[in-house]
Structures are given as structure tokens and as C-alpha cells.
Amino acid sequence: MARTPVELLSAADQERLFALRRMKAVALGALIFMAVLFVVGFALQDRLPALAYLRAAAEGGMVGALADWFAVTALFRRPLGLPIPHTAIIPTRKDEIGRNLGEFVETNFLEAEVVRRKLASTPIAARLGAWLRAPEHAERVASEGAAMAQGVLRALSDDDVQDVIESLAREHLIEPGWGEPLGGWLERVIDTGAHHGAVDLAADTVAAWLDANPEVFQGLVSRRLPSWVPSIAARLVDHTVYNEAVAFVGALRADPRHPARGAIDDYLARLAFNLQHDPVTRDRLEQAKATLFDSPRVRRLAAEAWGAAKQGLLRELDEPGSALRTRARDALVEIGERLQNEPSLRSRVDDWVTDAAVFLVERYRSDIASLITETVERWDPQETTEKIELMVGRDLQYIRLNGTVVGALAGLVIFTIAHALLG
Template identity: 75%
Template sequence: MSPTPTALLSPADQERRRALRVMKNVALGALVFMAVVFAVSFPLQQEVPWLAYVRAAAEGGMVGALADWFAVTALFRHPLGIPIPHTAIIPSRKDEIGRTLGEFVETNFLSADVVRTKLESMGVSRRLGEWLARPEHADRVADEGSAMVAGVLRALSDSDVQDLITDIAREHVIAPEWGPPLGGWLERLVDAGAHHGAVDLAADTIAAWLEVNRASFDGLVSRRLPSWVPSMAHRLIDDTLYKEAVTFVRAVQDDPGHPARRAVDQYLERLADNLQHDPATIGRFEDAKGGVFDSPRVRELAAEAWNTTKAGLLTSLADPASALRQRATQALVDAGARLSTDPALQHRVDTWVTDGAVFLVDRYRHDIASIITETVEKWDPAETTEKIELMVGRDLQYIRLNGTIVGALAGLLIFTIAHALVG
């Protein structure tokens, strides 16, 4: 297994590789030191008796160093390239390790009790409120939210949005019958007399128009009279028509029971009834509705409305001083202030967050844990081995060093006890 070129490693991994090499050299140096001590003390122990103790310590240190070297190396590769059984554990059992790790995370971290206990102890809503209550934080959230919304708006295709609006309008607005619901609404309006205000407004408007438009009646009827009729009769007829119109409108204004008002009531009652029960009226109304919505001009207006709305939103979202952004920031600050001081609101929000998180964990815990399993399965065995060795290899070299020291002490102790008992 060839190591990854240093140029392809991240700076952190490069530093880990340097530290690993240093510790490997230290551990190897300890083994070589014990070997040198053993090589010197072994032939001289007959002449210098106390060197026997040194030889025993060096011998134990070499055994410990070699045993721990074999154990550490067997995790990552075959020692000396020899395919000894139960060596190169990580590359050969990579997928099993990934599954085990995924099961461990799913069982011990993605359980409802663990998530609920952790969230209930955190005070999520209070911390969030205190953080949002600071204007600089609220402004940051508004910035990020504006960027996200603007990105979504830019990504949307105008033609697709217009088609979607058209489809939704056709399904929920145009396709359903308007006649019967509108007739029922109109019937309730007439029964309650709610239309009287509109009739009063119409009468007042006509009266105001008549007051300032007297000249509009000149020749309205008289121009259709024979030429032999005297001009005085012309003026008399026009004046009479104007006065009758004014008198009629004033009568409608002053008399709540005026025949014209009753005629309006009766017309609206018939219209309400026909819209609910007369197929011909309903059909004409639906045809008129379809004609209006299918008009090319209406579609153009809808497209213009979307384009105008989109451009306005993008401009407001991009401008930190826009009213939209300022209101959004202030709303976030107000929400944060209330959230940080209102215990009842904190309890509700914490309950929502906890219940939502527990629901997601219960429902998707296996899918979340499977990310670990599937990710490890996709890793190359050699690359996986190197990644793990870079992460923990330096600490494992301490095991080799400790094994050398412990082996030396154990060898010395065993020899000392044996010498004391046997002589």
C-alpha cells in the first residue's frame, strides 16, 4: 500500500504524517537501543554478574517492543508483507467496521431519550432569543435569509412560474363553479341589507355629478325634436329633464323605501337565485369567467405582475436599507427579545423543537446512521487505512514505546524473582 503523496494531503494531515514519523522513529529507536544493550550485556554477563539484570531488562524490552510493533502494524497492514491471519484488520474489515460504527451511532446517539434529554437541558429557545435580540445577529440572519430568497428567485424560471400560476389558477379558481357560491353570498348580502350602502353611494355620486354637469342635459332631448318646435320649448324640455333627474335622485336619497331601491333589491334577489338555480344564468356566468381568464391580455397582466413583483423583491432584498430588510431585522430583534423573556413562549418553542427533533430521529435514525455505513463502504481500503492511521497512529506509537519500557521492567522483575528463588 503506497502512501498518498504529501501534496495531495491537507495541511492538517501533513502535520499528522510528520508527527507519526517522529513517533515511529522514537519507538524504533527504543527497540534498537534495547537490542544494542542486549548485544553488549549478553556476552559479558558471565564476567560482570550485574549485567545479567541489564540483559534481562533489554531482552524483555525487545520482546515487548516487537509484540506491540506487531499488534500496531497488524491493525493497518500485514507485518513485513506476510499475509498472517488476522492482520491488516482495517483494510480487510473496512465495511464491517463501517456497519458497526453506524449501528453504534444509531443505538447510542440517535435514540429518542438521548435527543430529548439533551435538548431539554439546553434551553434552545432562550439561547436563540438572547442571540437574536442583538441587532447585529438579527441583521446577519436577515442578510443570510435575503441571500437565500434572492437565490431561489433568480433560480426560478419566469416561464415555469407563470405556467405554474396558470395551472394553479385554472385548477383552483377557473375550474370550480363560481355561480352557486357567488349567488349564495349575494343572497346573504341582500338579506342583511349590506348592499344599501352601495346604493346610497351610487345615489350620492349621481347627485354630485348632476350638480356640476347641468350643461350635459342641453340638447339631450331637444335636438331630436322637429325643427319647427320653438327654441324656448327646447330649453323648457331640457330644463324639465334635468329637474326631473335631480328630483328623482333626491327622492332615492331621501326615501329608504323608494321604488327604485326596491327594484334594485328585487333585481339582486333574482340574480342571486338565478346564480344558484338557473342553469342558463350559471352557464353564461361561467362562460364570461372563462373568457376573462383566457384573455391574452389577462395573461400578459399576470406575467407583468410576476416580473414586477420579482424585480421589486430582488431590489429590496439586495438593499440593506430597504424597508423590507429593516422590517425583517426589527421583527427578528422583537422575536428574540420576547423569546428570551417570556417563559411560556420558551416552553412552547422548546416543546416544538424537542418533539420535532425526536420525531425526525425516530423516523430517520436508521437512514442517518446509514450515511456512515455507506460512506465507509465507498472509501478505498488503502485510503481508509491511511486516514485512520494518520488520526490515531501517533498515539499507537506510544503503545510501542510503552511496551518497550513495560517489557524491560517485566523482564527485569521476572529475572530478579527467578534469581532470588532459584539462585
């Protein structure tokens, strides 16, 4: 089985590979050392009977070393390339291992009670508050949020946004009828007298305009009089019309019960009634509404408004000292201080986080576990074997080393007991 070249491994994996090779060399050295002791003991035990104990210990050590070498090697590949059953366990049973791992994580970690107990013992809100109240941390969050918002805004297509806005406007503004709700709203306004302020504002505006523009009335009526009317009389007519207009507006402003106000109330009351009950009035309103929204000029203004808003937001988000970024940072600092100083708020936040985490775990635990299973299934068997061996292979070499030592001790004990009993 071909291995990944060392130069293609990450720095951490290269370090693990070198550590694995060192431990393999140590374990192999222990096996060779036992073999040398066995040869010496076997060759000289007739002349020096005590060396029989050395031979027995070395023999047991070799057996232990070879047995554990076989066991460790069988996890990752077939020992000596032989097709021995139940070897190369990881590459041949990779998918089953992935499924078992996913089930293990789902059963033991993605359990609602486990998550709730862990989060309940963790002061999440307090730690978040302590971290956020530091201005540099709040600035960091605001900066990251601004960067994300800029990315979203730049990714949005202006045409798509305009289509969405137009679709929403058509669904919620154009298609629903305005007549009945608008008539009901106007009726409530009239009943409460809330429109009187608007009438006063209109009267004040007209009075101010009349006071600033008396010349507009010059010739307003006189130019329509016969030519034989003296010019003095014509000017007098214009002046009279202007004074009457000023007087009328002044009386309207001064008298809350002026007949003109009553006429306005009556007109608005009729309009409110007709909007709710007269099909002709409602149809005229709907036609005017459709004409307004379907106007190319209105669409162009909407597009320009979106473009201006988008560019303004991008500038505000990009500038660290902008009002938007400053307000966001100050708001985050304030949230941190409140989390630190208000136990009730901390408790609510902890409960929200816990409930949200439990909900996500209960709803998506199988999906999270399947992510592990599907990821392992997509892995190449050789690559999977190499990764696992790099992660745990060095520790597994200690099994070989321990097997050598334990085997030597077991061989020595067995030989000693046998020699003592059987001679």
C-alpha cells in the first residue's frame, strides 16, 4: 500500500510520523535485544545452567513482542502482506467504524439532558458580559459584524433586490384593497379629532405663504375684467381678493368652529364612508394606486433609493469611526455591562442559550451524527489508515514494548515454576 510522501504532510503530521518511527525503532530494538539474549542463553545454557533462565525470559519476550507486533499491525494493514482473517481492520471496516463512531457521539454526547446539564453549570451570560464590556472586545465584534454585513450587501444583486422589493410591494401593498382599511382608519381619525392638527398646520402654511407672496395676486382677477374698467378699479379688485383670502385664512386659524372646518370634517367623513361602502370610490382609489406603483418614474426612484441606501450603509460599515459602528460598539459594551450587573438578565440569557442548544440537539442530533458517518465514508481507506496511525500509532508501539517486557517476565516465571516442580 503506497504511503503519502513525507513532504506532502503537514508540519504536525510530519512530527507525528517521526515520533512514530522512533517508537517503532525502539520496539524493534527490544525484539532484537531479546533475540540476542535468546541466542546467547540457548548456546551457553549447557555450560552455564543459570543461562537457561535467561533463555526462557528472552524466549517469552520474543513471543510477547511478536504477538503484540501482529496485533498492532493488524489494525492498520495485513501483517507481512498475508491475507489473514480479521487483519487490516481499519481500512476494511472503515465505514462500519464511522457508523459506530456516529452512533457513539449521538448517544453519549448529543443527548438533551447531557447538553442541558453542561450548559446549566456554565455561566455563559456572565462570561459573555465580562468579555463584551471591554471596549476592545466590543470593537472586535462590531468590526466582524460590519465585515459580514458588507459581504452580504456586496453579494446582493441590485436587480434581485429590486425584484424582491417589487414582489413584496405587489403582494402586500398593491394587490390588497386599500379602500376599506383606509376608510376605517380615516373614520377613527375623524372621531378622535386627530386631523385638526393637520388642518391647523395647513392653515398656518397658507397664511405664511400669503404673507410672503402678495404680488401673486396682482392681475389674478383684473386681467379677466373688461378693458373699459379703470386700472385703479382693477388693482382694487386684486387687492380686495388678496385681503379677503388673508382674512379668510386668519378667521379659519382663529375660530375652532369656523364653517370651513366643519366643511372639511363633513368632506372627510363622506370620504371615509365612501371608501368603506362605495364601490366606485374604492375602484378609483385602486386605479390611482396601481397607476402610481406601475409608473416607471416610481420604479426608478425606488431603485435609486435602494442604491443610495446600499452605498450609504457600505460607507458607514467600512469606516471604523462612523456613527453606525460607534453606536454598535457602545451598544455591545452596554449589553456586556447589563449582563454583568443584572442577575435576572443573566438568568434569562442562560435559559435562552440552554433551550436553544437543547432544541438544536434534539432536532438535529441525527443529522450531526450522520455528518460524522458520511465524512468517514468519503475518506479514502489508505488515507484514513495513515491519519489514524499517525494519531495513535506512537502510543500503540508502547504496547509492543510492554508486550516484550511482560512476555519476558512471564517466560521467566513459567520456566522457574516448571523447573522448581519438574526439575
